[in-house]
Amino acid sequence: MTVQDSSTDISTFATEWETWHRRKDSALAHEHGFLAVTGLHWLATDPQRFLDAPGIWSTGDDGVTVVLGEGEELVVDGTAVRGRHLFGVIPERGGVNAIWGDAVIEVAKRGGHDLIRPRHPEHPLRTAFTGTPAYAPDPRWAVTGTYTPFPEPRPTTVGAAVEGLQHVYDAPGRIRFRIGGRTLGLTAFNGHTPGSLMVLFTDATSGVTTYPANRALHIDAPGPDGTVVLDFNHATNLPCAYTDFATCPLPPAENRLPVAIEAGEKIPNERI
Known part of the structure; x- marks a missing residue:
């Protein structure tokens, strides 16, 4: 969504984010989650x-x-x-x-x-779960980018939260965007719904305020011209951030961003 610089729009943005975050934590804390x-x-x-x-x-x-x-x-x-x-x-x-x-x-x-x-x-x-700490939602972190598909999906091998384990995903393309005057890129994997995308990444906050191994961001299907919105307010922890019994994938090497993404979920209380 595009947020205008008004208190009403910012309040709506924050309310929608709070609803999303409660829903996400509720699913995590499901009786068989x-x-x-x-x-x-x-x-x-x-x-x-x-x-x-x-x-x-x-x-x-x-x-x-x-x-x-x-x-x-x-x-x-x-x-x-x-x-x-x-x-x-x-x-x-x-x-x-x-x-x-x-x-x-x-x-x-x-x-x-x-x-x-x-x-x-x-x-x-x-x-004992009481919820996941997160940065306060801020519309500045909803960044517009451009998705460029590869000629053919690229099989991409990544590490895992479990030492010695590897995952292989087909990467359909790459996303480019700008933050703080810098042009950055992320290799994308397929998302959970047709046409949608998912990126795994780390950044300069990883291991400081956010979980060190990875965070994930789900992205709606690109527009006809390849336009996508990366709303880093929705950057989430994977299950390995909470439990040692998860086999979560790690980001590909090129998805280690050199900037601080001060948005989205922080290190869970269970790991502090």
Whole structure:
């Protein structure tokens, strides 16, 4: 949005931002959101049992398998399963949620490796959550830029919050914009909705007032002339900013901005 220099427009801008931020924190603190995750368990061919999940888990050519003991039950796609259950091959960045009482067992694949992440509503990280600190919204940080698509999407390998893990994303193009008289650029990945974009970045505030590893910014689909709006007030933490049980991607090297983006979410209280 374009904000005129009037108290009414600035007040509206701030109100809309507050609504967005409350909604974002509410999703994070959902009873089965990332704050409820109690473990990050990598699966192997050798069967393993974990304290925060039922059954004995393994993976192989046929995908993820769990063998549930007597009295143990999961609900998968609305159907109760007992004994041996084959989840099958999980696609990269895909996942299945299996219900176990009031908990959810996420079965997923990240960086080519199968894993489970139990999510328990009573986890202290979730129950003690009071919200994410952030810079006060300021229309100055809603910056207009230009998106230029690559001739072909570029497979881009990035690191992860988990040491040794890598993610590969197709980068459809690059965004150029100006801040403080400097021309800057960010490689973009595809967003969650058709045509939209997402950038991962760090800047001069990273590790000072904002989370050091990464922040993310979602951007609406470019206009016909490639115009985009980067509203850094909506720069968000990824789950790894709150929990060690996330496998979040790191920004590509070219997305490390040499300026201070004093907008968006700050280091979570849980990491201070």
